[in-house]
Amino acid sequence: MGEGSDLEALRHGDEGAFVELTSRLHGPMLRLAMAYVGDHHVAEDVVQEAWLTAIRSVDRFEGRSSLKTWISGIVINLARARRRKESRLVTFTSLLRGEVGRGPTVDRARFVRDGTWREPPRRWENMPEETLLGKETLARVGVAIDALPAKLREVIVLRDVSGLDNSAVSELLGISAENQRVRLHRARAAVRKALEDYLG
Amino acid sequence: MRCIEVVELMTDYLEGALSPRERDRFEEHIAGCDGCRAYLGQLRVALRVMSGLAAEPVPARIQEELVAAFRNWKSGNV
Numbered sequence: 001m002g003e004g005s006d007l008e009a010l011r012h013g014d015e016g017a018f019v020e021l022t023s024r025l026h027g028p029m030l031r032l033a034m035a036y037v038g039d040h041h042v043a044e045d046v047v048q049e050a051w052l053t054a055i056r057s058v059d060r061f062e063g064r065s066s067l068k069t070w071i072s073g074i075v076i077n078l079a080r081a082r083r084r085k086e087s088r089l090v091t092f093t094s095l096l097r098g099e100v101g102r103g104p105t106v107d108r109a110r111f112v113r114d115g116t117w118r119e120p121p122r123r124w125e126n127m128p129e130e131t132l133l134g135k136e137t138l139a140r141v142g143v144a145i146d147a148l149p150a151k152l153r154e155v156i157v158l159r160d161v162s163g164l165d166n167s168a169v170s171e172l173l174g175i176s177a178e179n180q181r182v183r184l185h186r187a188r189a190a191v192r193k194a195l196e197d198y199l200g
Numbered sequence: 201m202r203c204i205e206v207v208e209l210m211t212d213y214l215e216g217a218l219s220p221r222e223r224d225r226f227e228e229h230i231a232g233c234d235g236c237r238a239y240l241g242q243l244r245v246a247l248r249v250m251s252g253l254a255a256e257p258v259p260a261r262i263q264e265e266l267v268a269a270f271r272n273w274k275s276g277n278v
């Protein structure tokens with residue numbers, strides 16, 4: 001179902017369309033909320049609140065961004081507000097100050113003096129699907145994403161988990177395309193590294 | 201271009217942000233370098249795994265509450 005018809009269906013009170021949409025977007029929105037509040041239950045709360053907000057304001061939504069982008073924006077606002085409010089999230093908040101970071105994203109020890117691979121990375125493409133997309137692999141990647149500095153985490157969740165495009169993400173986060181690429185690069189390198197630690 | 205530099209251009213490449221000249225040099229390197237090709241393949245696998253994280257079912261309790269809220273809104277609206 002296309003975006004436009006999703007919106008029309010919602011406005012017309014189509015319950016099936018609503019259930020389908022909340023099911024499809026639950027994972028991405030939960031991950032997104034987690035990127036700010038760090039606690040699974042609080043994140044679930046935020047997502048639920050976001051849907052209630054969306055229902056109440058769907059008539060005012062002008063459709064200038066996609067429905068998914070719009071709902072992501074609601075989740076981000078609510079999650080940020082929640083993070084500010086909850087003092088018990090303070091230890092997690094300290095992680096949020098984490099900077100983007102700089103320098104190489106691949107351990108220098110992986111290369112010999114002339115800048116070529118000491119030992120080339122393994123090819124994963126031929127590994128069995130049930131390993132690549134198995135529960136354990138997903139869990140490891142989830143943990144790796146949760147461990148990222150906030151500025152990297154919000155970008156990689158929106159882009160690679162949620163599947164939003166770069167212009168939507170730049171707009172949502174108020175960052176330049178270039179800044180987004182820098183963050184995305186560091187975040188993906190960290191996730192790849194976590195996968196390599198597991199898959200070899 | 202050396203491998204140690206090529207790996208830092210991977211995201212710009214995947215995002216289509218390299219200049220035509222850089223892209224040519226990047227692709228030329230990749231074509232002749234098993235290590236960098238494998239690294240790019242690993243990044244693509246990472247992307248697939250991450251999109252798999254999106255498939256998380258809504259807990260029944262939450263879905264019920266949302267549907268109830270939706271019906272409420274509908275009865276006040278339609």
Ligand SMILES: [Zn+2]
Pocket residue numbers: 117202203204206229233234235236237
């Ligand atoms: Zn190379």
